[in-house]
Amino acid sequence: MSPLAIGAHVDQTDPIDEARARGASLVQIFLGDPQSYKGPVVNHPGGAQALREEAEQAGVDLYVHAPYIINVATTNNRIRIPSRKLLQQHVDTAAEIGAKGLVVHGGHVNAADDPEKGFDNWRKAIEATDLKVPVLIENTAGGEHAMARHLDRIARVWEAISTAEGFDRVGFCLDTCHAHAGGNALETVVADVTAITGRIDLVHCNDSRDEFDSGADRHTNCGQGRIDPELLAAVVRDANAPVVLETPGGAAEHTADIAWLRERLG
Numbered sequence: 688m689s690p691l692a693i694g695a696h697v698d699q700t701d702p703i704d705e706a707r708a709r710g711a712s713l714v715q716i717f718l719g720d721p722q723s724y725k726g727p728v729v730n731h732p733g734g735a736q737a738l739r740e741e742a743e744q745a746g747v748d749l750y751v752h753a754p755y756i757i758n759v760a761t762t763n764n765r766i767r768i769p770s771r772k773l774l775q776q777h778v779d780t781a782a783e784i785g786a787k788g789l790v791v792h793g794g795h796v797n798a799a800d801d802p803e804k805g806f807d808n809w810r811k812a813i814e815a816t817d818l819k820v821p822v823l824i825e826n827t828a829g830g831e832h833a834m835a836r837h838l839d840r841i842a843r844v845w846e847a848i849s850t851a852e853g854f855d856r857v858g859f860c861l862d863t864c865h866a867h868a869g870g871n872a873l874e875t876v877v878a879d880v881t882a883i884t885g886r887i888d889l890v891h892c893n894d895s896r897d898e899f900d901s902g903a904d905r906h907t908n909c910g911q912g913r914i915d916p917e918l919l920a921a922v923v924r925d926a927n928a929p930v931v932l933e934t935p936g937g938a939a940e941h942t943a944d945i946a947w948l949r950e951r952l953g
C-alpha cells in the first residue's frame with residue numbers, strides 16, 4: 688500500500704513553495720478571507736491558471752477550504768442566499784486552480800428551527816450548485832443545532848442530499864478535533880461515518896486542546912492535545928484518505944506533525 692498523502696493548510700500566496708517546505712504532496716488553502724462574504728481571490732502572482740499549472744508540475748494536490756461563514760443550512764435568507772452564492776463562486780475558482788475538492792462546514796439552523804429545514808436546505812444547495820469540483824462536507828465541533836456535529840444529523844443530511852442532482856459530487860471531510868470535541872467516539876468514528884456516507888474523502892488531522900464532547904473548536908499539534916495519540920493515528924490509518932493538518936505554526940511545526948503521524952502510521 689502506498690503511503691498516505693499528508694499535507695497541511697497553508698497560506699495561498701505560494702502554496703507550492705509551502706508544500707515543498709513541508710515535504711508535502713498536498714496542501715489546503717483559503718481563497719480570501721475565511722470570515723468574509725467577499726468573493727474568492729487568487730493571490731498567486733500568475734493567477735489561477737499559473738497556480739494550476741505549477742501544482743500539476745510539482746505533483747501537489749490542491750484543496751480549498753470554503754469560508755467559515757458559509758451556512759447553506761440556515762433558514763435565515765440573509766445568510767443562506769449569500770452563502771449559496773459564495774459556495775458557487777468558490778467551486779468555480781477551485782475548479783480554475785484545478786483543486787481536488789472544496790471543503791465546506793455543515794452549518795447550522797437557529798435554535799427555534801426544525802432541523803428538517805436545514806437538511807432540506809442542504810438538498811437545495813446541492814441542487815442549485817454546479818459542482819465543477821467535489822464539495823466535501825466537514826463535521827463541526829460545536830453547537831446543538833449543527834448539521835454535521837452528531838452522527839444522527841449527518842445521516843439526515845446525507846439522506847436529504849442523496850436525492851439531489853449532483854449528489855455524486857458530494858464527499859465527506861472528517862476532522863479529528865471536531866469529532867472528538869463534538870462528542871463522537873474516535874474508536875468507531877471512521878466506521879460510523881462510512882456507514883452513513885459510504886466514503887471519507889479527506890481527513891483533517893488535528894489534536895484537540897479541549898476534552899471529549901466539549902463542543903470547543905481549538906486545534907493543536909499532534910500529540911500535544913487531549914486525543915489519545917494512538918487513537919488519532921488509528922483514525923487517520925483507518926480513514927485511508929488524504930490528510931490535511933490544520934495545526935498551529937508554520938513549516939517547522941507542520942513538518943514535525945507529519946513526521947509524528949508517519950511514525951505512528953507505520
Ligand SMILES: [Zn+2]
Nearest residue numbers: 825862891933
Ligand atoms: Zn477542519
